[in-house]
Amino acid sequence: MTDLSDLLASFMSRTAGAGVLSGLERLSGGANMESWSFDWAGSGYVLRRAPSAAYMADRPYGHADEAALVMAAHDAGVKAPEVVGVLADGDGMGTGYAMRRIVAAVSPATILADPPPSLLGDLGRELAHIHAIPMASVPDAIPLMDTREALAELRARFLSYGGDRPAIALAIRWCEDHLPAPAEPVLVHGDYRMGNVMVGADGLAAVLDWELAHRGDAHEDLAFGCMTVWRFGRIDKPAFGIGSLADYFAAYEAAGGVKVDHDRFRFWLIYRTLWWALGCLQMGQMWRSGADRTVERVVIGRRTAEQELDLVRLLEEEAPAAERARPLPPSPDAASAPVGEPTNREIVQAVRDWIEGAVKPATQGHAKFEVAVAMNALGIVLRDLDAGVRAEDAALADALLSGATTLAAPGLLARLRREVLDKCAVDSPKYAALAAARADWRG
Template sequence: MTVLGKTELSSLLSTFMTRVAGPGVLSALDRLSGGANMESWAFDWDAGDSPRAYVLRRAPSADYMEGRPYAHVDEAALVIAAHDAGVKAPEVIGVLGDQDGMGTGYIMRRIIGEVNPAKILAAPPPSLLSDLGRELARIHAVPADRIPAAIPALDIAAELAEYKQRFLDYGGDRPIIALAIKWCEDNLPEPAASVLVHGDYRMGNIMVDENGLAGVLDWELSHLGDPHDDLAYGCMTVWRFGQLDRPAFGVGALEEYFAAYRQAGGAAVDPQRFHFWLIFRTLWWALGCLQMGEAWRSGADATVERVVIGRRTAEQELDLLMLLEGEAPEAERNRALPSSPAAPPKPNGEPATQEIVQAVRDWLRDTIKPGTSGHAKFEVAVAMNALGIVMRDLDANVSAEDKAQTDAILTGAVTLADSGVLAQLRRSALDKCAVDSPKYAALACARNLWGK
């Protein structure tokens, strides 16, 4: 593993930049927030005219790329192909080799713009939704002969079978996830004409400036497949960052988004395929969250961020149930919710476990966080979030696991048509999400629709 301090990285990066960009001076090297596995470092390089901004995308070693469908050299080649095809992808200027001593990765010219979804969605540029549709059409039109051979094609049936096996390997005891797997099995679409799919086209992976969309980032999940995969992905509830009344990326209406996509050369959108991919990708992210817990347990990634994201499974279960409940008969959709399980008694006497956890969390908030910045501040916030989950968990009596019901759902023996099943799953989803992600916008929406 190539574990590098900032000073050592700066020296190696200067050597690399001298080779690919000419002699110059490196400055303002800073790790960007987020990215527990993959690192992103911003820096400036002054070659004698004026400093230019760059980003290093890096994994410390090849081990960090294990399980990914292709290497950084292939990812860089794909980004280059997209950029050459007119997509607002970053301009790659060099790819790291073993001789560079920095692990695996590549360097891009830095796109200047806003990437924070909350800031973008607070006041999106007027053209943004049209830009998103246009840019996606351009991605789907990247010539096949420019796409690296390592970029895989997605076989939806095989992918779903793999999801099911992963779910079983993780315990196979979450009924709502089982419900989504069974629905996808029963509604698997016919294969579509294959295009380049970005695979992570959403708020958080696009950059925006005053003129609209400025860049499309993070190409590590790209593959060949159904264009509806990309079309639906950015419209998932989780990627709308609280803007539930704007179904297209949290920016606006689906009709406007689809129209812009078609006007730029994209194919007509099939509503049934779009709905399938909304469910399929929400299922994918639910399993992705569960996988984070497995990564932590195995020691593959011991960061606190992994366990916190693992508890975001509850968000996706809530979203899945809201997407699937239309399958239930009207009488079941109108059934009142059962009561939540009784909470444990409030502590007294010596400090209880939850009170000790709260004391540590308050100390992080009041003493440690104010003195941090950059990635360190992000890590403190993650730790505080983790302790908040523990506090709420200790104060509640909630479980999302039910192996017997899960097995029955997977076989079709239990469905949403059965008396009381939907109401019970709604109660479970509400209570679990209230512990794990109480600020998740869809939780308030679900409470209003279903009752408290």
């Protein structure tokens, strides 16, 4: 930290004038991307950086262009952070930029526990303002998304990951069959959701995390924050876990946003749920490759089950009424009680009990979080060993992807419902949509 302090002090002296650095504190984890809070000359700042330029190599644009985009958004009156300086090679801190610190809540749990009355309207209005940013002020490096090409890339990734998850194959085929015509492009934030906004007592305070921004369809942004996973348990409130889609759309349109096309919104809701399902699978690939060997990464890889559940819930209306009414088949039989030498399950349980009793009480800070993640990982293994449930079925996935099989096939929807219920119960038993799906499907 001493080296970073000295380097950061030199950088701030050059960009913000004389001062003294204090209160340097890392805000976020992760092996590569970092956020640091600090004070300089009586004001608060945040440094966002990647210690190595190699981390940014596979991204469509780097931190200099990202910073230029954030500055353009701020200049256009959007509630984006105020960038005060961009790191250069000679600064010795990798790539990144410094911003003025904003003091407000960012935790979805904190915000959604008592959201300000204006918040849903604020989110709709702010998104309209983002989409109104003049294209001429957007850096040339910010790419234009071709939806057909992006969907083809998702298909290719799915096949590279095994191509054997039926719910994902079903969603890919549906998106291919319902691809909307190109829309007039706007600046799309790309990650507009709870967790990436800051909220104060008076409402929306800031929009963060612009690294996925691109030019594209406004409905992509409209849909993303409405995904089930980003409602953080408030699944009865489809707009950000705060309120209704009607109120959200009305606020967006009243602020100058495009007229909402409900079919286009549905496409993007399914597309981005599919995108995140593959994103979770990618986390597992990152762990396997050695790019990120953290326990957190491999556990996120098992959150694919949440998105598969959501995809079946989104797509089930495509099935005939008789198939939607068909009862679910039973779950696989539970394992019998063990005898003889300790089983794999019992060994894992013993390790988990030891971590909970001896390790967890002695940890604090980020280490305590890592212990909780490790216990969660072992919990997944225990439930998996009990249930013996797998999500892979290459033959069915191939039939769905090719269109040879559809949800009109007798018993297919009931089978998919049972399988995603059982898999999510293993991987994410506390996922709010799981209880809702069980009630809806009488599972």
